[in-house]
Amino acid sequence: MSAFRQLCSFQVGDHLFGLDIERVQEILLPPPLTRVPGAPPEVAGLLNLRGQIVPAIDLRRRLDLPDGTAPTDAPHVVLRGDEGAVSLRVDAIGDILPFEQSDLAPLPDNLRGPLRSMLLGVHALPDRLLLVLSADAVVHGLAPASSASAAPSFPLLPQESR
Amino acid sequence: MSETPGWDDVMREFLLESREHVQSIEATVLELEAQPGSQPLLAQLFRGLHTVKGTCGFLGFTRLEALMHAAEELLGLARDRRLVLDRERVSTLLALADAARAALEHIEATGLEPAVDHAALLARMAGAATANAPAELSEPLTPPGALPWRGAATGVDSKLRVDVALLDRLMNLMGELVLARNRILQCAASPTPGADLMTASQRLDVVTTQVQQVVMKTRLQPVGQVWNRFPRLVRELAHGCGKQVRLQLHGADTELDKTLVEALHDPLTHLLRNAVDHGVETPEQRREAGKPPVGCLTLSASHEGGLVHLGMSDDGAGIDVQRVRQVAVQRGLLTADQAARLPDADALMLIFMPGFSTAERVTSLSGRGVGMDVVRTQVERIGGTVEVHSRPGQGTTFTLKIPLTLAIIPALLVTCRGDRYALPQASLREVVWLEPAQARRDISRIQGACVLRLRGELLPLVVLASELGVGPATPELDEGATIVVLQAGERAFGLWVDAIHDTEEIVVKPLWKHLKGLACYAGATVLGDGRVALILDAMGLGRRVGTVAEAQAQVVVPEAAPEAPRPEDARERVLLCRTGAEGRVAIPLSRVARLEELPASDVERLSGGMEMARYHGQLLPLVRVASVLEARPGATERLTQGLQVAFGESLSVVVATHSDTRVGLVVDAILDVAEVELSLQRETRRPGVLGSMVVQSRATEFLDVEGTVRAVHPELLTGGAP
Numbered sequence: 001m002s003a004f005r006q007l008c009s010f011q012v013g014d015h016l017f018g019l020d021i022e023r024v025q026e027i028l029l030p031p032p033l034t035r036v037p038g039a040p041p042e043v044a045g046l047l048n049l050r051g052q053i054v055p056a057i058d059l060r061r062r063l064d065l066p067d068g069t070a071p072t073d074a075p076h077v078v079l080r081g082d083e084g085a086v087s088l089r090v091d092a093i094g095d096i097l098p099f100e101q102s103d104l105a106p107l108p109d110n111l112r113g114p115l116r117s118m119l120l121g122v123h124a125l126p127d128r129l130l131l132v133l134s135a136d137a138v139v140h141g142l143a144p145a146s147s148a149s150a151a152p153s154f155p156l157l158p159q160e161s162r
Numbered sequence: 163m164s165e166t167p168g169w170d171d172v173m174r175e176f177l178l179e180s181r182e183h184v185q186s187i188e189a190t191v192l193e194l195e196a197q198p199g200s201q202p203l204l205a206q207l208f209r210g211l212h213t214v215k216g217t218c219g220f221l222g223f224t225r226l227e228a229l230m231h232a233a234e235e236l237l238g239l240a241r242d243r244r245l246v247l248d249r250e251r252v253s254t255l256l257a258l259a260d261a262a263r264a265a266l267e268h269i270e271a272t273g274l275e276p277a278v279d280h281a282a283l284l285a286r287m288a289g290a291a292t293a294n295a296p297a298e299l300s301e302p303l304t305p306p307g308a309l310p311w312r313g314a315a316t317g318v319d320s321k322l323r324v325d326v327a328l329l330d331r332l333m334n335l336m337g338e339l340v341l342a343r344n345r346i347l348q349c350a351a352s353p354t355p356g357a358d359l360m361t362a363s364q365r366l367d368v369v370t371t372q373v374q375q376v377v378m379k380t381r382l383q384p385v386g387q388v389w390n391r392f393p394r395l396v397r398e399l400a401h402g403c404g405k406q407v408r409l410q411l412h413g414a415d416t417e418l419d420k421t422l423v424e425a426l427h428d429p430l431t432h433l434l435r436n437a438v439d440h441g442v443e444t445p446e447q448r449r450e451a452g453k454p455p456v457g458c459l460t461l462s463a464s465h466e467g468g469l470v471h472l473g474m475s476d477d478g479a480g481i482d483v484q485r486v487r488q489v490a491v492q493r494g495l496l497t498a499d500q501a502a503r504l505p506d507a508d509a510l511m512l513i514f515m516p517g518f519s520t521a522e523r524v525t526s527l528s529g530r531g532v533g534m535d536v537v538r539t540q541v542e543r544i545g546g547t548v549e550v551h552s553r554p555g556q557g558t559t560f561t562l563k564i565p566l567t568l569a570i571i572p573a574l575l576v577t578c579r580g581d582r583y584a585l586p587q588a589s590l591r592e593v594v595w596l597e598p599a600q601a602r603r604d605i606s607r608i609q610g611a612c613v614l615r616l617r618g619e620l621l622p623l624v625v626l627a628s629e630l631g632v633g634p635a636t637p638e639l640d641e642g643a644t645i646v647v648l649q650a651g652e653r654a655f656g657l658w659v660d661a662i663h664d665t666e667e668i669v670v671k672p673l674w675k676h677l678k679g680l681a682c683y684a685g686a687t688v689l690g691d692g693r694v695a696l697i698l699d700a701m702g703l704g705r706r707v708g709t710v711a712e713a714q715a716q717v718v719v720p721e722a723a724p725e726a727p728r729p730e731d732a733r734e735r736v737l738l739c740r741t742g743a744e745g746r747v748a749i750p751l752s753r754v755a756r757l758e759e760l761p762a763s764d765v766e767r768l769s770g771g772m773e774m775a776r777y778h779g780q781l782l783p784l785v786r787v788a789s790v791l792e793a794r795p796g797a798t799e800r801l802t803q804g805l806q807v808a809f810g811e812s813l814s815v816v817v818a819t820h821s822d823t824r825v826g827l828v829v830d831a832i833l834d835v836a837e838v839e840l841s842l843q844r845e846t847r848r849p850g851v852l853g854s855m856v857v858q859s860r861a862t863e864f865l866d867v868e869g870t871v872r873a874v875h876p877e878l879l880t881g882g883a884p
Contacts, residue, residue: 034694035581037630038680046674046686046694053686053694055674083675142676 005101007123009094009130010077013065016094016130018123019077023135025085027093028076031056042142044089047076054078056087062138064114079135086139097130099123104132117141176217177270183210184266185390188259192393195252196408204241211237214262223275226265232287233258251290256394257283322420324380332380335373342366378567383423385463385472386414391427392434396459399438406456407442416463418470419567425544426472426564429537433474433560434459436534441478441558451555453477470566475559481552483509490515497852499734499752510550514538542701545588569670573697575663575689576646578626579633582695583659584668584687589700591647591654593662601643607636609859614645614656621647623656624703629682650704657703666690670697681705735837736864737816738857739829741788746862747829748838748855749816753867755824756817757832765813772875775815775826782817783875784826787865790850790873818867825871834858 007018008027033045033056044058056076060068076087104121111119118137123130190207194200215230233255239245247255261283268276342365349359393409400407442448442457449455462473487501490512496504514534541548546564565571565588573584574593594616596604604615605623612623623645627633637643637658645656668687677683681702689695736748737757764776765784773784815826838857850870851863 032693034686034696036677036680036683036696037581037632038682039677043677046696048688048692048694051688053671053688055677086674 005099007097007099007130007132008077009097010075010090011092011094012059012063012090013068015065016125016128017059017090018097018099018130018132019079019135021096023079023081025078025080028078028087030073031076031087040142047087049078049085049087052085054085054087056089057138057142059088059090059138062088062114062142063118079139081135081139088138097123097125099132172221173269173273176221177266180214180217180266181263183214184259184262186210187214187262188256188394189390191247191252191255191259192397194247195249195397198247199240199243201241204237208234208237208241223265223269225275225278225280226262228284229258229261229265229280229287232284236287236290254283254286254290256397258287322380322383328376328380332373332376335369335376338369339366339373342369374570378419378570381420381567382417383420384415384417385423385426385470386411387423388427388430389414389461392430392461395431396434396438399435400442400457403439404444405438405442406445407438408456408458410458410460411462412460413463416465416470418564419569421569422470422544422564422567425540426562429540429562430461430472430474432534432537437474437476437478437558441476441480443479447479451479465566470564472562472564473559474562475557477557480554480556480558481510481513481550482554483552486510486512497750499750503734510552513550514548545586570667571670572665573668573687574646574665575695576626576644576657576659576698577661577663578630578659581632582663582689582693583626584666584689584695584697585646585648585657586684586697586700587665589648589650591649594643594645594647594656596643596645598640598642601639605639605643609856611859612636612658616647616656619654621654621656623658625658626698627658627660629703648700648704650700653704655704657698668695668697735835736857738833738836738862739787739814739816740831740833741791741829745788745791746833746857746860747787747791747851747865748836748857748862749818749827749865749867751835753818754816755819758815758817758826759812760815760826761812775813777817777826782815782824782826784813784815784828785871785874786828787850787870788828788830790870791863825867827865827867827870 006021008021008024009016009018011017028047028049031047031049033047035045036043042057042062044056044061047054047056071091074089074091075093076089077093078085078087103123105124106121107116107119108122115131118134118141120132120134123132187207187210190203190210194203194207197203211230211233215227215234218224218227218230236245236251236255240247240251245251261278261280265276265278268274342362345362346359346366349355349362352358389411392411396407396409437459442459443451443453445455448457458477460473460475462471462475464471483506486509487496487504490496490509491498491501495512495515501509514537538548541562541564544564546562549561549563550558551561552558572587574587574590575582575584577583594614606613606615612625614621614623625633625635625637627637628635643658644660644662645658646662647654647656666689668689670685670687672678672685673680673683682699684697684699684702686694686696735751737751737754739747739749741747758777760775760777766774766776768774773786774781775784776782814829814832816829816832818825818827836857838855850866850873852866852869854861854863856862
């Protein structure tokens with residue numbers, strides 16, 4: 001892969017994130033989502049992309065950012081992947097930024113939590129930081145949905161009346 | 163090799179054709195074994211070999227050509243009646259077919275003939291061609307179960323042969339579809355679409371339906387596609403087990419969807435293996451039983467009521483239901499009493515439980531206890547069901563019922579908290595709408611679990627909103643209730659939804675892999691308005707109805723009209739007792755000899771902590787159930803209180819029998835006798851408890867009588883009375 005790349009940047013919460021534009025298939029205006037009860041909380045729902053059913057991930061939850069008020073017109077960044085497209089719900093779309101591999105600074109050691117495992121590195125822009133996301137880590141690291149809610153357990157039942 | 167234009171096409175054609183020939187050579191050889199010396203079959207075989215030999219020579223695959231030539235020599239002798247195609251010679255010819263198949267695979271992958279030395283096979287062939295001496299087996303037979311082409315679902319199988327007439331029809335329809343689209347686009351662009359759009363969309367509807375039907379047809383495959391591998395498999399298996407088995411095929415041209423044909427390969431193979439290994443007896447056993455020495459396996463297929471019925475029956479020994487019961491008891495799946503009460507048909511279904519095997523020994527073929535559950539899972543995954551019937555001494559029949567196709571299915575749309583879901587109509591039995599008054603009368607709630615009385619039947623209800631975690635467990639009855647009655651396997655249940663919409667043909671798409679663990683969904687689909695809807699899985703929801711089914715069994719049955727006949731299958735009468743402060747246990751009534759109130763003064767404490775009661779002139783050893791069950795932290799205080807109360811007055815004693823020994827189980831109070839459904843939840847792993855269940859809407863532990871006694875006085879169980 002060449003050292004020169006372009007990043008598609010977008011805003012989630014207080015942060016500016018970037019994704020390799022090679023992995024971005026398209027940007028969607030807020031599409032109608034169908035929620036999936038029982039799915040992990042990071043799954044925002046399913047959407048219809050020209051007949052294809054695409055899962056949508058709420059990137060704010062996925063990155064474990066503090067719950068904020070996402071705008072109602074939150075756009076989606078659709079990633080292309082080996083197993084079909086996956087959509088990411090973000091707060092706002094930013095510019096396309098040129099990027100060189102050497103710009104990528106390692107993650108600060110004091111950054112912990114789920115966010116750390118999904119970042120490739122940090123790119124220091126003149127006025128702010130751009131956090132470079134790994135598309136694979138965002139999509140594949142998602143925990144599989146657990147099946148079936150638990151059956152009522154024994155101790156929860158009321159006591160015998162005398 | 164691609165320097166010649168069209169070479170690739172030639173190769174593709176060669177591979178496709180040769181594979182078909184090899185397949186038919188194999189089938190013919192097997193037929194010849196059954197009727198040796200049949201001239202038409204020999205001629206057919208000869209033609210096949212000759213064609214392959216010819217093309218191989220043309221393309222320069224000399225090793226393959228030599229193999230085919232050797233086979234021709236052998237067959238030439240057979241045709242001139244100078245030798246008979248006995249079992250060894252047939253095996254040799256089959257080995258040749260395998261070698262040819264391997265060579266073709268290699269050619270497909272690399273374009274070159276494999277550098278395998280066929281000398282051994284050629285020698286064997288030459289040996290077989292000597293008229294007198296029966297050929298020595300210079301190579302071992304392919305071990306059964308390790309047939310080289312087991313996973314042959316690649317290559318040719320990924321291509322389809324389609325009738326040209328069908329393709330022409332499809333092309334015409336595509337033309338019509340394009341016209342219909344143009345018409346609709348034009349209408350949409352006009353400022354006043356009105357009636358034109360109406361007619362155009364109707365046209366589109368008609369054309370789409372036709373396209374769908376024709377495409378469906380192109381995907382349909384005769385089930386014989388799966389079956390054509392079976393005669394060989396059965397032959398090898400039978401030889402491996404020292405048995406003689408004949409395979410009959412009926413309805414091989416019955417068609418079903420390509421994906422289903424492939425999905426059925428493994429389950430059917432497994433059933434065949436089982437039938438040969440366990441079902442059919444050895445020739446000696448069969449003669450003793452007065453049957454012909456050659457066993458008969460029959461595979462049949464037919465279309466019935468929109469489903470494909472696949473049957474597989476053998477005329478073997480049948481499944482020993484008693485043995486199945488014994489194994490179930492040994493495995494701790496059922497108690498002896500439960501097993502004895504289970505009707506034969508239900509006991510047979512136990513063979514589909516994971517890890518269940520009645521085989522005394524593990525053979526190379528089966529008996530490891532993996533299998534039948536996998537068969538069932540795979541068949542259910544494609545929306546089918548498995549049934550088994552067996553008659554001792556006469557054989558076993560498995561029936562698989564499979565839908566024609568999976569991709570496009572009719573579905574009922576329902577809503578739940580504003581979201582729409584699709585319910586496949588295959589599992590739909592009926593739709594019930596209850597007025598508020600009716601709902602209040604016919605829906606009973608038992609501690610959160612709802613039950614519907616429907617024409618004398620009691621249906622457990624699943625509240626969709628609560629199942630999905632988006633609503634309360636019991637909706638308000640004042641708005642009435644909309645219930646969809648679903649059939650999931652053997653079990654019927656009602657799905658309580660918010661509202662019902664239209665029916666629609668939906669295109670099933672699989673769920674994203676991260677969502678596949680959700681048992682209540684079978685996939686997703688795009689609806690007419692472009693929104694995505696989840697497809698509900700009746701089987702998945704039905705499996706989760708289990709706890710509800712148990713809860714309803716006891717409480718509502720006595721209230722229900724007596725004409726409500728319910729299958730009294732896995733029922734057992736139990737004695738309900740209270741032990742400790744809050745524990746409720748059920749003791750199987752079959753184990754109870756008497757109920758007694760013994761004065762506390764009659765109890766004597768022996769050294770070693772054993773308590774004895776004077777009882778009908780004898781001494782009755784006592785076991786305090788509470789002391790066994792309540793052996794958990796935090797229960798001590800309540801326990802001692804309970805005992806003090808009991809000591810002051812009298813003891814409630816359940817006299818239980820264990821072989822010849824009598825034991826008095828001391829409980830705090832005897833509550834009731836109840837009849838319960840025997841489906842225990844086994845998450846409890848406490849001494850003295852077999853499992854827990856819901857009886858009369860309360861959680862109740864099922865007492866393990868032996869376990870309880872053993873926990874306190876193990877000596878009582880080994881010897882007689884002390």
